[in-house]
Amino acid sequence: MSSSTRNKAPNKQDISKEKNDKQRRPASPASASLTTDSNMCESDHEVTLMGELGKLRKENQEGHNQTKMSLDRLEQTVLDIKVQIGEHEGRIGKLEDRVGMAEDLAVRHQRALRYMIHRDIALSATCDDLQNRLRRNNVRIFQVPEGSEGGNMAGFIKELLHKVLKIPSLTDIKIERAHRSPPFTPHRDPTAPPRHIIVRFLDAAVKDLVIRQAWSQG
Structure with missing residues (x-):
């Protein structure tokens, strides 16, 4: 019983020998290939990462350059806008001055226009008053047949007044002018009533005498 138990129990020295044998034993081909493949994968991954980093750096540099160019163009545009604003401000100032002068001139014109209207x-x-005063020496004579005056209207009127109104022959009837109104027209209807005669006396007293004599005779 004891002898069999001894044979089954492992010896410590034997276990240590097995461990040493395992450590000294060379690696198998399969494990070596796995190690090589993993190293190659790691190197490829590093190369890929470096390539991606290079691309990102290049894209970042290009974006930076484009941004710088855009900022330069923006600054130039802002400068151009400032120049244009300065020019516009100058033109607006000139326009304001011209508008102010035009407004002052318009005010003066309005004053002059009001004065001219008054x-x-x-x-x-005044003209109406003068015309009315000038008409005071005028007398209208109606119902005198057309053509009876001949070629001397003033002489005809003097003779007519002495004859019809029985004004004394010694009375000096001074006539400035005498004419028919309205003026003769070639297409005037011959059946129309005769035009009236307007007589202007130089002496208002003679005119008053003629009017009183006409009223007295009806």
Whole structure:
């Protein structure tokens, strides 16, 4: 019983020998190939990472250059805009000056226009008054047949007044002018009533005498 138990129990020296044999035993071909493959994969991965990093660096540099160019163009555009704004400000200042001068001139023109309007009203009133005063020595004579005056209207009127109104022959009837109104037209209807005669006397007293004599005779 004891002898069999001894044979089955492992010896410490034998175990240590087996460990040493395992350590000294060369690696198998399969394990060596696995190690080589893993090293190659790691190197390929490093190469790929380096390539990607190079691409990223190149893209970053290109983006930086493009950004710098864009900023340069933006600065130049801003400078151009500043120059244009300065030019526009100068033109606007000149326009404001011209507009101010035009407004001042318009104010002066309005004042002159108001004065001219008042002056025109006053002159029109004066002209109307003068015309009315000039008409005071005028007399209209109606129902005198056309052509009876001949070629001397003033002489005809003097003779007519002495004859019809029985004004004394010694009375000096001074006539400035006498004419028919409206003026003769070639297409005037011969059946129309005769045009009236306008007589302007030089002496208002003679005109008043003629009017009183006409009223007295009806």
